[in-house]
Amino acid sequence: MDIADLSDNIISRRWKERCANLPDDKRKKLETFEHSDYQLQVIKRKRIYPQPGDIFQINPREDIYFYGIYSSGTVFEPQFYEGCAQMMKKNGLPILNWIWFGLWQREGGICCYTYGMSAFGKDEMEVLDADAKPSDVRDFLLNLVDYVLENDIVLNDGETIGFSAEDKHAITRSKGAALPGMTLKIEY
Structure with a gap:
């Protein structure tokens, strides 16, 4: 994943800022994350449950980060969420986001x-x-x-x-x- 290719929105700006501050070895891991064998093994439940519209990060292991958007009881990948929101440009409803x-x-x-x-x-x-x-x-x-x-x-x-x-x-x-x-x- 090339950080420069991400679209310009609040999630991608936070992602870019976070990546820019990571050590070089961690940044390289992140850039090759999509083509690697990293998997989310366990996500520990916190006492506070996410609320619809929350944007948060999951730190599965080895300081690899994933940003997601919580909606409808589900965590959506930002690119998927943004793609579904594009329906509104065609006067459609972003049903899959809701x-x-x-x-x-x-x-x-x-x-x-x-x-x-x-x-x-x-x-x-x-x-x-x-x-x-x-x-x-x-x-x-x-x-x-x-x-x-x-x-x-x-x-x-x-x-x-x-x-x-x-x-x-x-x-x-x-x-x-x-x-x-x-x-x-x-x-x-």
């Missing part, structure tokens, strides 16, 4: 949930037991989230939603399968 899409598989099929909708006053959503590829299920839920947030839609128990007049997906509000509390189950 909402986490969790995937898992159980006996009935692929499941997906959102985490972050409550920040917008919306119920979290889940798709359960879909007979589809994980990426298709995630994209389906991502498109629904985009529609709901873009148009400030309130989804209710017993309604249907779809991408066309013929496309109808039942909505059920019940106890969450992946999340605590009540969530909206969207039929796939």
